[in-house]
Amino acid sequence: MAEHDWKPDEPQLKRFYESKKNELYQAPEAVKVRQISISFLEADVHADERRKAQAKRKIEAAAANISNGMAFEQAAKEIGPDVQVAEQSYPLDGFRHNAKSPVAQAASMLQAGEISGIIEENGRFYLIQRLENVKAGSRYLSFEAVKDQVFKDYIDDRYAGYVRQRIADAQVVVNERLYKTFRM
Structure with a gap:
């Protein structure tokens, strides 16, 4: 998916980094x-x-x-x-x-x-x-230092959103005839 329509440009990656830095990019102790x-x-x-x-x-x-x-x-x-x-x-x-x-x-x-x-x-x-x-979390890793990881996290986040949307859009149809014949 990273090779197709989800390839972000640098401004998108920087926005993603800023929105997720508290949870993903805090510097360790x-x-x-x-x-x-x-x-x-x-x-x-x-x-x-x-x-x-x-x-x-x-x-x-x-x-x-x-x-x-x-x-x-x-x-x-x-x-x-x-x-x-x-x-x-x-x-x-x-x-x-x-x-x-x-x-x-x-x-x-x-x-x-x-x-x-x-x-x-x-x-x-x-x-x-x-x-x-x-102290852990008292500062952030710089965008340049974690740019490759930000890219991977961005793709993972987009994919998770895509899957959530597909599940939300799914139409579940129950085949009553087959359902009634199913035995556990």
Whole structure:
């Protein structure tokens, strides 16, 4: 049916998204963190123990500076240009995602403002600070992020409406002669 007369244009999809976002497109519970990370992999994805130890010393220095009261961003600047500082959100509704990510697991266990220990994941060392907990339903997934799902939901909604209309329009005719001969 999506290939025929029910193919919506973008304005129709946006109207559908707006009308259904409270029930279908609320963002799940998530935790927002600030993180410092430093890679110990070379460009050819080769990790040697010397480089790994050097990266670990740098992240340990940042952790020590932060525990002594230094601001997160300043501690990152102090350890050099090869460090990354970013804010990241991790969904708390996806056990599979979090089970595979030590950083996401640590983020879910921290309290607001609390700072993690050093975490190793995918060739990087991380230090994270939990900023806030985003409650389920307190915000919406963006239209662009869920556009494909909105399309599918639109088609499903149109089809359900079509079936309801066909049932409402149906004329039920009972064949009295056959009905009387039917036995249970």
